[in-house]
Amino acid sequence: MNKEFLNKRYKKEKRFILIGRVAVSLTIIFLVILLGSILLRGISGFYTTNIFLTTNLSQEIIDPENKKNVEEIYKSSWRKIARNSIYDVLSAFNKSKNIDKISRKDKRDFLKLFSRSSEFYIRDFTLENLDSIGKEVKISIPSSSLVDQFLKGKINIAVNEDDRPINDKQISWINFMVENKMIERKFNINFFYKGDSRNAEEAGILGAIVGSFFVILVAIIVAFPVGVMSAIYLEEFAPKNKITNIIEVNINNLAAVPSIVFGLLGLAIFLNFFGLPRSSPLAGGLVLALMTLPTIIISSRVAIKSVPPSIREAAMGIGASKMQSVFHHVIPLAVPGILTGTIIGMARALGETAPLLMMGMVAFIVDVPQSITDPSTVLPAQIFLWSDQPERGFEEKTAAATIILLVFLLTMNALAVFLRYKYERKW
Amino acid sequence: MSDIKPKISVSNLNVFYGSKQAIFDINMSINSKEVTAFIGPSGCGKSTLLRCFNRMNDLIDICKINGSIKLDDLEVYSKKIDIVRLRTRVGMVFQKPNPFPKSIYDNVAYGPKIHGLCKDVSELDGIVEKSLQSAGLWEEVKDRLHEPGTGISGGQQQRLCIARAIATNPEVILMDEPCSALDPIATAKVEELIDSLKKNFTIIIVTHNMQQAARVSQKTAFFHLGALIEFGNTDKVFTSPEKEKTSDYITGRFG
Numbered sequence: 001m002n003k004e005f006l007n008k009r010y011k012k013e014k015r016f017i018l019i020g021r022v023a024v025s026l027t028i029i030f031l032v033i034l035l036g037s038i039l040l041r042g043i044s045g046f047y048t049t050n051i052f053l054t055t056n057l058s059q060e061i062i063d064p065e066n067k068k069n070v071e072e073i074y075k076s077s078w079r080k081i082a083r084n085s086i087y088d089v090l091s092a093f094n095k096s097k098n099i100d101k102i103s104r105k106d107k108r109d110f111l112k113l114f115s116r117s118s119e120f121y122i123r124d125f126t127l128e129n130l131d132s133i134g135k136e137v138k139i140s141i142p143s144s145s146l147v148d149q150f151l152k153g154k155i156n157i158a159v160n161e162d163d164r165p166i167n168d169k170q171i172s173w174i175n176f177m178v179e180n181k182m183i184e185r186k187f188n189i190n191f192f193y194k195g196d197s198r199n200a201e202e203a204g205i206l207g208a209i210v211g212s213f214f215v216i217l218v219a220i221i222v223a224f225p226v227g228v229m230s231a232i233y234l235e236e237f238a239p240k241n242k243i244t245n246i247i248e249v250n251i252n253n254l255a256a257v258p259s260i261v262f263g264l265l266g267l268a269i270f271l272n273f274f275g276l277p278r279s280s281p282l283a284g285g286l287v288l289a290l291m292t293l294p295t296i297i298i299s300s301r302v303a304i305k306s307v308p309p310s311i312r313e314a315a316m317g318i319g320a321s322k323m324q325s326v327f328h329h330v331i332p333l334a335v336p337g338i339l340t341g342t343i344i345g346m347a348r349a350l351g352e353t354a355p356l357l358m359m360g361m362v363a364f365i366v367d368v369p370q371s372i373t374d375p376s377t378v379l380p381a382q383i384f385l386w387s388d389q390p391e392r393g394f395e396e397k398t399a400a401a402t403i404i405l406l407v408f409l410l411t412m413n414a415l416a417v418f419l420r421y422k423y424e425r426k427w
Numbered sequence: 428m429s430d431i432k433p434k435i436s437v438s439n440l441n442v443f444y445g446s447k448q449a450i451f452d453i454n455m456s457i458n459s460k461e462v463t464a465f466i467g468p469s470g471c472g473k474s475t476l477l478r479c480f481n482r483m484n485d486l487i488d489i490c491k492i493n494g495s496i497k498l499d500d501l502e503v504y505s506k507k508i509d510i511v512r513l514r515t516r517v518g519m520v521f522q523k524p525n526p527f528p529k530s531i532y533d534n535v536a537y538g539p540k541i542h543g544l545c546k547d548v549s550e551l552d553g554i555v556e557k558s559l560q561s562a563g564l565w566e567e568v569k570d571r572l573h574e575p576g577t578g579i580s581g582g583q584q585q586r587l588c589i590a591r592a593i594a595t596n597p598e599v600i601l602m603d604e605p606c607s608a609l610d611p612i613a614t615a616k617v618e619e620l621i622d623s624l625k626k627n628f629t630i631i632i633v634t635h636n637m638q639q640a641a642r643v644s645q646k647t648a649f650f651h652l653g654a655l656i657e658f659g660n661t662d663k664v665f666t667s668p669e670k671e672k673t674s675d676y677i678t679g680r681f682g
Contacts, residue, residue, distance in 0.1 A: 240488060310525035314588070316483065317521070318538040318595055319514035328537070329527055 038402050045400025048188035048201060049148040050140045051114065051177060055085040055122055059134035068130055074123065082119035086111060093176045109170055113177075115142040115201050140184055145200035145393030147174055151183065154392060165392065191400065195366045196382065200393025203386070205401050207368045211281055211361070211376030212350060212408075218285020218372055219292060219349050224342055226289075227296030231338075234297070235304045236326050255294035262291040263358030271359065279360040279375035287355045292345035299341020303334040336423040343416040347409050353380045379405045432499075434459040434599060434629045435480060440494035442475055442653075444487070449475045451654045453494075457646070459598075462621060462630045464640035464661065467650035468676065473633045476650070477601050479503070480631065481517035482510055498599070515542055518592035522604040524584035526576035526591070531568050534576040534587055535559060538595035554594055561627075562590035563620050582613025586620060593628070600624065602632040606639065618643050637677060641665050649673045 059066070062076045090102060090110045115121075121141040126133060149155050150166055151174070161167055177183050194204030238244045266287035270276045276283040307330045315325035331338075356362055362381040369376035377385070383405065386398040433456030442450035450472045457463050465473035475484065482503060484490045496503040503513065515538075526534050535555045538544075545551040555572070559565040564586045568579065576587055585605055592600055602621070606614040621630060621643045634640050640647055641661060648658040649672075657664055657673045668674045675681055 308525075310521060310523060311527065313483065313486070313519075313521060314525040314527060314591075315537075316486065317481070317514065317519035318591060319511050320537075320541055321511050324541055328541075333528065 035406075038399050038406070041396055042399030042401075042403040044152050044154075045396035045403075046188055046191065047152075047185055048190070049143040049151055050184045050186055051143045051147070052138050052182045052184060053085050053114075053118070053122075053141050054088065054136060054138050055081060056088075056136050057081065057122075057126055057133050058084075062126065062133050068133075070127060070130075073127065073130075073133075076123075078119040078123045082114075082122050083111070085122075086114055086118070089177070089182070090173070092180075093173055096176070106169065109167065110173060113144055113147050113170060113173060115144050116199055117202060118142075140186075142190070142201045143183070145391060146170070147183075148201060149392045150174060151178075151185075152396075154396070191397070195368045196364055196377070196385070197366060200389070200391050200397060203394070203397055205379070205382060205404060207365060208377050208379045208382035208401070209404070210368050211365075212378040214281030214369060214372045214376065215285045215288060215356075215361075215378055216346055216350055218282055219288040220342070220346055222286060222289035223292045223296055223345070227293050227342070228300050228338055230293075231297045231300030231304060232326065232331070235301045236330065237322070251294050251297055255298060258354075259291055259352055260354040260358070262287050263355030265290065266355060267358040277373050277375070279363055279365070279377075280373045281361075281369065281376055282372040284356050284359045284361045284378065285372070287359055288349040288352060291352065291355060292342075292349050295345035295348065296338075296342050299345070300334070300338045303337025303341065304330060306337065307333045336420045339419045339423075340416045343412050343419070347412040347416075350378075350412070351380050351405065351409060353378075353384055356381055379408070432459075433457055434499065435631075436497045437476075438495050438497075440476070440479065440492070440496060442472070442479065442484070443491040445489040449653050450479075451652075453655045455648060455655060455658050457629065457631060459629050460625055460627070461646060462625050462632060462644040463646040463648065464644035465631065465633045465648050465650060466635070466637065466640050466676075467656075468681065469635075471650040472653040473648075473650045474603055477603055477631060477633050480599065480601055481514050481519055483519065485510065515595045516597055517599045517601060518595060518597035520585070520588050520592050520600065520602045520605050523608050524581055524588055526584050526587050528575060528577050530573045531559075531576045531579070531587060532572040535590050535594045538591060542595055544595065558590040558594040559587075561593055561624065562586045563616065563623075564590055580613070582609050582616060585609060585613070585617055589617070589620060589624075593624070597628065599629045599631065602630065604633050604635060607635065614639070637665075649676065651676070 058081065061081055063069075063073055087102075087107065087110070090106065094100070094102060118141045122139055125137070125139050129137075146155075146166055150157075150171070155164060155166055157164060157166070157171065174183075190202060191204045193206055194202060195207030197203040234244065234248065266283060270283045270286050271278055276286075311329050311333065312325050315329045316322075320328065353362060356378060360375075361377055362384060363375070363377055364385065365375050365377050367374070379401065383398055383401045386394045386401060436456040438454050440450060440453045441448065453476065465477065467473050478484045479492060479496055480498070480503065484492065492504055494504075498513070498516065501508065501513075527537065529537075532555055535558050536551055539551060539554050545554055556565060556569075559568065564583060567583060568587075576584065579587065585608075589600075589605075605621075606617050609617065618639060621632065624630060625645075632640075632643065644661045646659065647661045647664040649656045649664065649668075649670075651672055657668055657670050659669075664673065665677060668677065
């Protein structure tokens, strides 16, 4: 053989391998950049800043007659107690710096360092520790998102005072509190236990997680049986004629329809015609079920088709009916493929926002939904909503919520892989 | 020969795949408790005919059949026939061993189970053991009945498929080139098995292997281009064929 010709062939192969490696490395680099930037931004969202506030739980204000009546205590003027203890900190600061006068503006600016719901933390602490009424206690309450962001170094203080959300005085107050060991950095439990909020330090993701869970639950209950049954019927029982051909083509078309179109369909049918509650996981789940149906049908059909015909013949050959051969032999072999398709379809549904926009699920909802008919939002919608907030504190929340969503998606995909390996049978 | 009632009688059978005719006007009768071999070059319609006997061709949409096949007095292609009943009477073994991806036990037990042939587990155990013994596999697998049927060797798998076929106690067993995927030793075992099974079953075997047909069968049918060229006692077909085509094929001049 001509040696030059042979060399040419080898070179071609080498070039192809090189191009392939470059392509794969590019993909990996992009993935690393994407995940890395989200992680870097999001990790700090799982931590929050608390301030130890020395609070005088004044007997006169809370429970003047010492009745220990919980309902009355609940209604006391907690704002006054919170403000008093907060201003005490300011006075202490002024004392250390030999400043006598406290201006109203200073008071207002100082209040901005504390969470707007400080008073509720003091109230809840007191209700749990009724003995502490009349005493002076140290309570850890969340700082405002401003302090949190400043201490995390997310606010650029090199710029002109007027151009940043925090002024020089506030910075000196924060430094004073840090020096006096009043600042505590801790794991942000609120993030996992609360619904959405207008205050970044209070905003949590539980509402969105529960909403997503309900939506996926509804979607899977509707889409899985319907999709798998359709696939089995179309693949094994349906007569091969024009009508089934048209149905097949249209199922494939449906899989390619933009998801927002399903939202419009859901709006018209589920909300306007059937009158299902707006913003509810029930309506949203039904829309996502419609959206994932074609995915489930197509992947289930592929799984059923890939079962070797010899298995069918073997079953038919010993007198199994069509139904028996399908359900005893074909389906068990197709299960891993069916499950993989379903999980991947559901993972797609979990990350979907556009159709839910039409169902009113992209909305500011504070309460954690208790049932599939309560108004709720979903994880990707929550991310979208937070990314739109001007306040600095929401930026890391957005990234943190994205991490949570990615964790769910990766878990679902890992489950799909696991099921595939576990139930894959050789023949 | 006319005093013996044939097990299967075929008359004026034509089979079409779409517009293409695969089998032309075949008449033949197959005797009970004998081995009948179908030989002929590829595409001559012998497998198609075999699959008509238990209506496996029904799985192919474009397959059209006219003529008549009688199993005893039952018209196989009558509209009233229960295909499931028919297939319990006419079992089948395929070209490639195709055990279910289940345990050896379940492979054999599946038929009796779905047909309700056993009242309890001990009876089922009995059927499984008997079938495996008839298939000459019992000694080899009795200690691993609950291991997957796909984990044994190819020859064992094919004998497992035979055991599966005889577990429902059929009258006829159709074998579609049962040894074409097996090595010579496994083939010899299956041939021995066929010889011993003919006591209880009517066996029809399709084969490409002339020696095999000569070894195992009592009757041989030679097909060419969808037509039955010659059908008679195996000795006669192989030693002094009546038709020129048969002798050409047997001596290897074509095919």
